[in-house]
Amino acid sequence: MAATEATNAADEAYDVIVLGAGPTGENVADRAHAAGLSAVVVESELVGGECSYWACMPSKALLRPVTARSEARRVPGFQEAADRPLDAPAVLAHRDAVVSYWKDDGQVRWLDSAGIDLVRGPGRLAGPRRVVVDGGRVLTARHAVAVCTGSRAVLPPVPGLAEARPWTSRDATGAKTVPGRLVVVGGGVVGVEMATAWRALGSSVTLLVRGDGLLPRMEPFAGHLVAESLAEAGVFLRTGVEVREVRREAPGGPVTVLLDSGDEIVADELLIATGRAPRTEDIGLETVGLTPGSWLDVDETLRVTGVTGGWLYGVGDVNHRALLTHQGKYQARIAGAAISARARGVPILESDPWGAHSATADIRAVPQVVFSDPEAASVGLSAAEAERAGYRTRVVDQDLAAVSGAYLYGEGYRGRARMVVDLDREVLLGATFVGPGVAELLHSATIAVAAEVPVERLWHAVPSYPTISEVWLRLLEAYRG
Amino acid sequence: MAATEATNAADEAYDVIVLGAGPTGENVADRAHAAGLSAVVVESELVGGECSYWACMPSKALLRPVTARSEARRVPGFQEAADRPLDAPAVLAHRDAVVSYWKDDGQVRWLDSAGIDLVRGPGRLAGPRRVVVDGGRVLTARHAVAVCTGSRAVLPPVPGLAEARPWTSRDATGAKTVPGRLVVVGGGVVGVEMATAWRALGSSVTLLVRGDGLLPRMEPFAGHLVAESLAEAGVFLRTGVEVREVRREAPGGPVTVLLDSGDEIVADELLIATGRAPRTEDIGLETVGLTPGSWLDVDETLRVTGVTGGWLYGVGDVNHRALLTHQGKYQARIAGAAISARARGVPILESDPWGAHSATADIRAVPQVVFSDPEAASVGLSAAEAERAGYRTRVVDQDLAAVSGAYLYGEGYRGRARMVVDLDREVLLGATFVGPGVAELLHSATIAVAAEVPVERLWHAVPSYPTISEVWLRLLEAYRG
Structure with missing residues (x-):
């Protein structure tokens, strides 16, 4: 026809x-x-669409004050002031403005x-x-x-879950008040970012993860560093657990989450962030x-x-x-x-x-930034992905804290970087940066991966001193031995 | 022999x-x-050397708290706390630690x-x-x-200047106390950074510049944006002036700076940052x-x-x-x-x-970050330099505030980006970013310039949303028209 x-x-x-x-x-x-x-x-x-009203924009509006405050706490001359809690109503009002009041x-x-x-x-x-x-x-x-x-x-087929009317990402980015107790199920980007935001806004947060760590699609050290930081912020993280049943007796009342271990967790809200x-x-x-x-x-x-x-x-x-x-x-x-x-x-x-x-x-150079504290940013293939794909690789790691620019960025800086090099072509297959202030650093790696820049030429791309970007020099030095 | x-x-x-x-x-x-x-x-x-004890390291140790505080003031939920002045002794003590107490x-x-x-x-x-x-x-x-x-x-041959024992960059990065009144001569990187730092630490700062703007080696908008911000911070900026004579009656006493206009400025310290x-x-x-x-x-x-x-x-x-x-x-x-x-x-x-x-x-891809507030970062040739060098170019500008990632980074975000494209080869000759949080963004441009990545391929280097790096997309869209 x-x-x-x-x-x-x-x-x-x-x-x-x-x-x-x-x-x-x-x-x-x-x-x-x-x-x-x-x-x-x-x-x-x-x-x-979703991004403007129920995802990227409101989530980052909630997260940016958290990050800015964390960074302020890491510099001298300012810590006492920065130690004060965030003004949650001000942050939520800002979020409302960022989403144009959902109009x-x-x-x-x-x-x-x-x-x-x-x-x-x-x-x-x-x-x-x-x-x-x-x-x-x-x-x-x-x-x-x-x-x-x-x-x-999507909600997993857990008995009682749908009836309990849990939060999904839309509710978690749009909530008008701070829940006293929040259970987050899922250790991917949504789970990590929302646990970060609501904890900083005052919730008592429990993060439940089926696997053995957070951010499973990134290099393992990303999840480790973020988990460590969430724990320090007071988030109660439980890995390797399944939700067996959920009960909410009355709308608006407390919700009870039953785990396969037999434990029960009672909360005011439950966010399900396990899949799309x-x-x-x-x-x-x-x-x-x-x-x-x-x-x-x-x-x-x-x-x-x-x-x-x-x-x-x-x-x-x-x-x-x-x-x-x-x-x-x-x-x-x-x-x-x-x-x-x-x-x-x-x-x-x-x-x-x-x-x-x-x-x-889409296949070779997908970048992603998780706006957690520390930020986690990656592009291209992880070491494990590159190996599975059959590349002959060399993986180079670098402690970000050893870079002057990071040391100056904040006291007690913790972070890590990795690059995965294709040994046959001597180009980058992927890179990962985890640490405060790395979100904007990622695009350098995105260009290197997407443009398949030879390592030999990256040697001439001089990072400005003293920026965190100088980790590039350390990675390349380590690669060239 | x-x-x-x-x-x-x-x-x-x-x-x-x-x-x-x-x-x-x-x-x-x-x-x-x-x-x-x-x-x-x-x-x-x-x-x-100089960098470790009297330049990069101590200057950034002084500047990072200033930047972190400025960024905190731009987010909601935190402004009242962030409005407090910096604790100058704490910042100076931190600086001392950063330079290992000059050992x-x-x-x-x-x-x-x-x-x-x-x-x-x-x-x-x-x-x-x-x-x-x-x-x-x-x-x-x-x-x-x-x-x-x-x-x-080097000190310029101004009558009375050497006898007045002015600060040079070493003194400005190493001072143990905050001068009540500081005159800074020179609108390059040292002048701008030290005016920024000492103003934030409490000095009354006058910045004297011979030319018509700040940061003369960068794109003009860099100097404009930094000057605007310094003025808002209370720095008194005078452009187009020459110092005719300097007088200091007694060591440790006030210093008088006579301008060619006939004006006199009295200060506690005088920093000369006019050349090397x-x-x-x-x-x-x-x-x-x-x-x-x-x-x-x-x-x-x-x-x-x-x-x-x-x-x-x-x-x-x-x-x-x-x-x-x-x-x-x-x-x-x-x-x-x-x-x-x-x-x-x-x-x-x-x-x-x-x-x-x-x-x-050294010739094609020198990066530089000025750690002022806003940060100013550039690599390669400015539009004027490219024109002087005889390239056939297209210059593309973008208001950084129009990028979602910048809007989310801080309220009232002001910034600007420029890329200079060689039309014959369709590669970048240079790029400049001015705005809060752009220091780590620069390395993306450094790689693009040093690796001579074709614009066509940069189109596939996707900036993560919502980062400030998305300005890349806007610049490339504008270039491709």
Whole structure:
């Protein structure tokens, strides 16, 4: 069936239809529009998406005061003042301002100014190149439909859990008051960041982790250093535990968490941060031969595989390549370029490493910063990942505290850095930095990894003295022996 | 005359003699020793040099509390506490600890452990490959003598200035008490950093600058943003002024600074930070045909030009290529490699861009961080320098406050970034970041410039959201239009 056959006079035709107005969807639409294509975005919640209202922005608004205070406590001349507790209502009010009080007027104005149409309501695919919004309005796409509906937190099948109405990441970033006692389940980024924030805001926090450490996707020392620091901040960390049952007798009342060990923990709130699922259950995937609720398989141009005509793209969390806002935006730039190239009839490859239409960084150079205290930042492959991938590697570690810039940054500085070198090509496969003040240091490694800069040339990239970045010199010296 | 002719039985022979035990000299000796050569360092002051006791280390020890406090004042939940003044005695005591109370035992232990000999006393060249220490002990070098004696502050020829015993950088970083009124002359790095530190520690500071702005070697917006911030901190900045005369009636009494405008400023201390001179006056340069007190001309391997036999190297400040500790250390790594290669009879080029024996970064990719508030960080060429050098360039600017990561970093964030692109090769020639928290962001640009990463590939280096590093994305988007 040709695309036009499905179109009738009442339909609204666009070059590109985007489902989901988070940062990923906004960027796909923006790129398409900038390339001269007409674009519409369909959104059932707030324009700006998860990141703007319920994830990155509010979480960092809660965390930055924590970090700034920690850093102030590490310098002389200031410690007594910095030892005072944070003013939680002030921090929460700031968080409210950062999320624009959960209103999307500003983002809508941006869409308007960018020349992108917005249709509010739930959008569903209704066969090839067709989207029906809220069961009524029909949109058709001349060139592409991009699914950018993201992901949502999932609750594990624990008896009593759903009934207890636990917090998920949305509640944890949006809470209006500080719970007296908070149990956090999950040792990944959300669990670690929210344990950090709410502890600093005054909660008594228990962090429950199934595995044997925190931040399991990073180098092991990242989880160790963060766990040590959380413990010093008074977070009660229990590893190797499973939640067997949850009970909340009355709404708003205390919640009891039963562990497989038989222990019970009573708290005021319970945050579940153990996993994400794609928001693809109810977007009509079955009308184009795909399975509702599944992650979307895509090629390097972000085009969904196995869909006749190649008009469907899956960009951002939905494709499960890298569940991070910045990777979604990156994919959006790549997908937008691919959509517009194909619309112009330019033939492009489904995979062309580091080319304009391939999201190669998703595989080779994904950066991530955990805004804990200390910060944990990594890009590319960990030592274990590189080994599993069959590279011949050399792993070099460095104690960050031995770097003058770190020593000057704060008293009692603790941190660690690692680089993983591909011995065959002598380029970096990955790097990890853990310590106060390393968040902005990561991008140096991201460039080194993404640009495959030879170690020999990195030797000429001189770190300014005395910055923490001088760890680069130590790592390279150690590598060169 | 062959080298051996000048040697007699009482002389002590080494492969490499290093004059000056600052970070540069230490690194030359270390590299030579690591390559299997014997090395001795001659030092008349403290092992560790200017940087460790009178420059980088103490200045950053004074500045870090200032920055940490400023950042704390920019976050909610904490401002009242952060508004308290710094405890100056605590900061000064910390500074004393950072410089090891001006004792070099730790550094001497390091030399010992590295297998490098130390001879204390003033060293002077006495003809080719010969150094006499304090008029007695004679050292001879089989392969190289490296002059790493650095630079010192110079006083301009202003009537009354020398007699008034002004502070130079050494006094400004080492003062034991906070002067009530401090006049700083010079708007470069030392002037700006010391005005920042002493103002925050309680001094009333007047900053006098001959030119029309601060930090004249950086992009103009760096000086503008720093001047604005200094003014807000209460520093009285006067640009376009010359000091005509200085008077101090009694030692320890007030000092009067007369300007060419006719104005007089009375202060307790006067810091002169207007220039540096090489410490080469009294090291016997005349015995090898060079001019005492001159900067040393060197090739890309750091070998002094015009000296028969090619045994003399000039490394660090003395060659005037880039008066920065980290560049001195970089040159030391390059020179050490060149010395050991030549000692093994390996022929090397005097210039081999980005090769193992060429200090190419000195010309193309010098990074510098000014630890003011806001921080100012740059690498490579400014727009004006690139234009003067004849490049066909495109200059892209970005307001840092528009980046989410900056907005979250601190309320009222002000900052700016610029990249200078070589349009012919589509690589970065330089980059500048000014704003709170950008010090560690600089190394990303240093790698991009030193590795000549194509803009097309930088597009795949994804900045983590929400960091300040995301300014990279904005700059690249603007460049790609």
